Amino acid sequence: MNPNQPPSVAPPDFHPRKPKIQFPPLACDSHAHICGPIARYPYYARRIYTPADTLLPDYEHMLDTLGVQRAALVQGSIYGSDNTVLLEALKAGRGRYRGVAVVEPDVSDQTLRALHEAGVRGVRMNIVDTKDNKGVLPMATLLPLAKKIKPYGWHVEFLLHVDEFPDLDKLLEDFPVDVSFGHLGYMRTEKPIETPGFQALLRLLKTGKAWVKLTAPYRISPNPMPHADVNAFAEALVTANAGRILWGSDWGHIMLNWKIAMPNDGDIADLLGVWVPDEATREKILVDNPAQLYGYD
Secondary structure (H helix, E strand, O other), rough: OOOOOOEEEOOOOOOOOOOOOOOOOOOOEEEEOOOOOOOOOOOOOOOOOEEEOOOEEEEEEEEHHOOOOEEEEEHHHHHHOHHHHHHHHHHHHHHOOEEOOOOOOOOOOOHHHHHHHHHHEEEEEEEEOOOOOOOOOOOOHHHHHHHHHHOOEEEEEOOOOHHHHHHHHHOOOOOOEEEOOOOOOHOOOOOOOOOOHHHHHHHHHHOOOOOEEEOOHHOOOOOOOOOOOOOHHHHHHHHHOOHHEEOOEEOOOOOOOOOOOOHHHHHHHHEEEEEEEEHHHHHHHHHHHHHHHOOOO
């Protein structure tokens, strides 16, 4: 491997099994990434990793196996603000998918309008998988951007570690649009639920301004499946406001330095049955909530 090139990461398990829980009609996977083919779409030069090809046909095979009919595709850091792969996937989905894009601060209204027509319903701010803005919320950039996207009913999706922001609710209480957070707030489970940043997330969730995705337990847990140490965090989030909780597969599980076995998406899906045993609440999380956030009819 060239030491000057970002490290490669493992591909997902391309042989998903059918989950034990049944997904309701119009269920939505609220967090997935389409990458490649690398031979056709060059990656962002300042990326910190290089994923394997995780292509739309493979992803659709996974969705069909799980029984999931909708999805929110999220722009990964590997493409910077070039949303070409995302937009092609949205077009191929013929209304099945929604998108969360990455845009430059000076994005034009014409571009935003075109993205909206293509199915984009939010913008992503990643301060984890990046060499810029790490550990800082760039409010001077975020506030003008939020005002730009507000007329479209979009939200801002943050990838951040909530434990780094003990006053997260104060920072965002007057934010012009809704906000969402991936990976249960992306705080390692070695830290307690009482950690100020996680408590700030719960307070923000209770106000109805924030949405939280139950995704990627392997990113916050040091333990193998079924990541039992995540259960209490998921329960706390659902208890805080089940009307603002989403579920996502995090396909194709792009993560540096895997120390556990690559998960099968059937096993990942079944964790939702552990976290949310009540079927009516699961339907809210899988159908009603994403329909509202992503603008499905």
